[in-house]
Amino acid sequence: FISVTLSPEEAAGAGGYNNSKAWRRRSCWRKWKQLSRLQRSVILFLFAFLAVCGVISYTSVGEPWKSLTNKSLDDQRTEPEIPGLKLANPAVLPAPQKADTNLGDYPELSPQKPPKAPHVQRGPSNLQIKPPRRDVRLKARHDRSRVAEEPIHPDKEEKPEKSVISWRGAVIEPDQSTEPPSSKIKEPEKPSSVEAEDQKEPVPINDRQLAVVEAFRHAWKGYREFAWGHDELKPLSKSYSEWFGLGLTLIDALDTMWILGLKEEFEEARKWVANDLVFDKNVDVNLFESTIRILGGLLSTYHLSGDNLFLEKAKDIGNRLMPAFKTPSKIPYSDVNIGRGTAHPPRWTSDSTVAEVTSIQLEFRELSRLTGDEKFQKAVDEVMKHVHTLSGKNDGLVPMFINTNSGQFTHLGVYTLGARADSYYEYLLKQWIQGGRKENELLEDYMRAIEGVKKHLLQRSQPKKLTFVGELAHGHFSAKMDHLVCFLPGTLALGAHNGLTADHMKLAEALIETCYQMYAQVETGLSPEIVHFNLHAQKGHKDVEIKPADRHNLLRPETVESLFYMYRFTGDKKYQDWGWEILQNFNKYTRVPTGGYTSINNVQNPSNPEPRDKMESFFLGETLKYMFLLFSDDIDLINLDKYVFNTEAHPLPIWVPA
Numbered sequence: 001f002i003s004v005t006l007s008p009e010e011a012a013g014a015g016g017y018n019n020s021k022a023w024r025r026r027s028c029w030r031k032w033k034q035l036s037r038l039q040r041s042v043i044l045f046l047f048a049f050l051a052v053c054g055v056i057s058y059t060s061v062g063e064p065w066k067s068l069t070n071k072s073l074d075d076q077r078t079e080p081e082i083p084g085l086k087l088a089n090p091a092v093l094p095a096p097q098k099a100d101t102n103l104g105d106y107p108e109l110s111p112q113k114p115p116k117a118p119h120v121q122r123g124p125s126n127l128q129i130k131p132p133r134r135d136v137r138l139k140a141r142h143d144r145s146r147v148a149e150e151p152i153h154p155d156k157e158e159k160p161e162k163s164v165i166s167w168r169g170a171v172i173e174p175d176q177s178t179e180p181p182s183s184k185i186k187e188p189e190k191p192s193s194v195e196a197e198d199q200k201e202p203v204p205i206n207d208r209q210l211a212v213v214e215a216f217r218h219a220w221k222g223y224r225e226f227a228w229g230h231d232e233l234k235p236l237s238k239s240y241s242e243w244f245g246l247g248l249t250l251i252d253a254l255d256t257m258w259i260l261g262l263k264e265e266f267e268e269a270r271k272w273v274a275n276d277l278v279f280d281k282n283v284d285v286n287l288f289e290s291t292i293r294i295l296g297g298l299l300s301t302y303h304l305s306g307d308n309l310f311l312e313k314a315k316d317i318g319n320r321l322m323p324a325f326k327t328p329s330k331i332p333y334s335d336v337n338i339g340r341g342t343a344h345p346p347r348w349t350s351d352s353t354v355a356e357v358t359s360i361q362l363e364f365r366e367l368s369r370l371t372g373d374e375k376f377q378k379a380v381d382e383v384m385k386h387v388h389t390l391s392g393k394n395d396g397l398v399p400m401f402i403n404t405n406s407g408q409f410t411h412l413g414v415y416t417l418g419a420r421a422d423s424y425y426e427y428l429l430k431q432w433i434q435g436g437r438k439e440n441e442l443l444e445d446y447m448r449a450i451e452g453v454k455k456h457l458l459q460r461s462q463p464k465k466l467t468f469v470g471e472l473a474h475g476h477f478s479a480k481m482d483h484l485v486c487f488l489p490g491t492l493a494l495g496a497h498n499g500l501t502a503d504h505m506k507l508a509e510a511l512i513e514t515c516y517q518m519y520a521q522v523e524t525g526l527s528p529e530i531v532h533f534n535l536h537a538q539k540g541h542k543d544v545e546i547k548p549a550d551r552h553n554l555l556r557p558e559t560v561e562s563l564f565y566m567y568r569f570t571g572d573k574k575y576q577d578w579g580w581e582i583l584q585n586f587n588k589y590t591r592v593p594t595g596g597y598t599s600i601n602n603v604q605n606p607s608n609p610e611p612r613d614k615m616e617s618f619f620l621g622e623t624l625k626y627m628f629l630l631f632s633d634d635i636d637l638i639n640l641d642k643y644v645f646n647t648e649a650h651p652l653p654i655w656v657p658a
């Protein structure tokens with residue numbers, strides 16, 4: 001406590017108000033002199049203490065403050081405002097660093113030590129397109145009889161392949177590169193592709209494949225000219241649309257270019273990834289969509305090309321998506337702000353979509369294997385384990401929503417293999433395959449679900465008696481089938497190829513016929529988004545009925561995807577012919593002369609299919625890739641015993657049983 005006593009004259013300013021500088025200086029000095037020594041020491045001590053505190057807090061707070069200020073300024077400069085996003089909200093986790101800054105500062109978001117550069121030349125140098133040879137046959141059909149008849153042996157482990165196989169000039173050694181992640185693994189993994197020393201002759205591409213290459217080039221021309229670096233091409237307005245602002249089409253198309261042998265295009269796109277793809281952006285992305293398209297696309301391109309750039313980018317986006325898992329139930333939120341490290345459910349609900357939270361596993365598990373960092377796999381495995389134990393299933397069929405707080409299914413009683421549930425079933429099987437066919441819970445859930453499909457959802461239409469998968473709502477069957485369900489024949493065939501019951505292959509054959517009819521019975525030869533099947537024969541009616549709201553086509557891949565699997569596993573050329581018809585109809589009704597393909601509004605009107613002015617990224621990522629693979633007779637062109645495709649058609653290596 002310090003008291004200062006002033007004389008009355010001083011207090012009055014020596015006879016009046018005097019505020020001159022000299023007077024104030026003199027009076028302060030006089031007051032100082034009047035203080036006792038103790039009082040002066042206390043004041044000096046206080047000043048010194050405050051000064052020291054000031055210096056300390058400047059060094060610890062000043063820098064982050066400065067960078068935060070710069071960051072939000074940058075955000076304001078370069079990013080559009082995200083509606084509903086309160087910029088003042090504190091981040092749940094520290095904001096992820098830029099790709100090229102030191103991630104080690106935030107241990108929770110840091111990837112493991114980066115792997116050594118693979119001992120390969122960068123991507124395109126491995127591409128060696130040899131002149132076409134037309135005498136090539138499908139070399140070895142996949143052991144059909146073994147596949148169809150063998151009972152399920154979930155524990156049975158296949159011997160790793162001994163031979164090194166080559167594929168389009170790149171030599172792939174999955175048996176050396178596909179260890180599953182385990183707590184023991186600390187060293188990052190190598191990509192599948194290694195130096196092309198021991199190459200097998202690449203199988204030449206045929207005329208139908210050339211037609212796919214031509215279609216891809218045409219689509220790419222539009223994207224390159226009018227939408228370069230943006231998410232989607234709007235081919236009619238010669239512009240683009242943005243979803244996440246992350247060059248979605250370009251990333252989705254990278255491995256397709258690699259597989260199609262489009263060296264120059266790949267190289268140019270690679271440059272964009274190296275120089276312009278930045279994830280440090282204040283933008284909300286959908287966890288599922290960015291995982292399957294971006295993370296999946298980068299991981300598969302890394303495997304095919306051996307180029308470390310893609311793994312680095314994959315690690316960056318993988319880390320930035322992790323805040324989605326910070327929920328009370330560990331069931332991830334649907335949306336993540338990848339610049340701020342915050343996640344949230346959609347504005348109107350705290351539910352997530354079941355297919356979304358259960359179809360990100362292949363990618364995150366592979367990221368763990370490659371980086372040696374278990375956190376990615378742990379997060380997604382936890383989701384699967386939780387869903388495995390949940391009540392609310394109907395003979396293995398799952399509802400469409402799950403709550404991120406309670407972890408329980410919501411909106412019970414509605415079962416579909418279409419939108420919001422589809423890839424749950426696909427990823428049960430594919431994770432089981434990826435992990436070396438050892439994870440029995442996944443297989444159990446898959447087998448049970450297919451039994452559930454047979455029991456509750458299968459019906460036959462009239463007049464052609466097509467087997468289709470309908471929907472069940474509170475005990476009522478609806479003869480409605482999304483085009484999305486056409487992934488199922490391919491998945492069933494893949495399961496049968498991996499030793500599951502021959503019934504699954506039979507069902508796959510019946511369902512792919514139905515999916516083909518969803519194209520063939522329509523005026524343009526293109527399937528609508530949704531069909532309703534006739535359960536009773538009526539004169540002049542086909543099996544397939546289309547409601548006005550459902551008659552659009554988004555250039556979706558599911559039917560050609562299944563055709564590809566069916567051809568690989570049966571060798572029946574009719575599947576190639578059906579795919580060829582579909583490609584021709586895409587060319588006839590969706591091709592835009594100035595570059596690109598467009599989704600259409602009306603598959604029933606050949607004279608005006610009503611172009612929608614949008615080319616979805618999966619047209620390049622999936623549809624054209626599966627077409628190219630369907631027309632190929634080279635089983636080593638993405639060998640299905642070595643790779644498993646994610647739900648966006650990005651091939652990831654199958655881990656060899658340890």
Ligand code: DMJ
Binds near residue numbers: 622
């Ligand atoms: C793709 O993004 C994926 O295949 C997803 O699983 C379903 N929808 C589209 C393609 O139709």
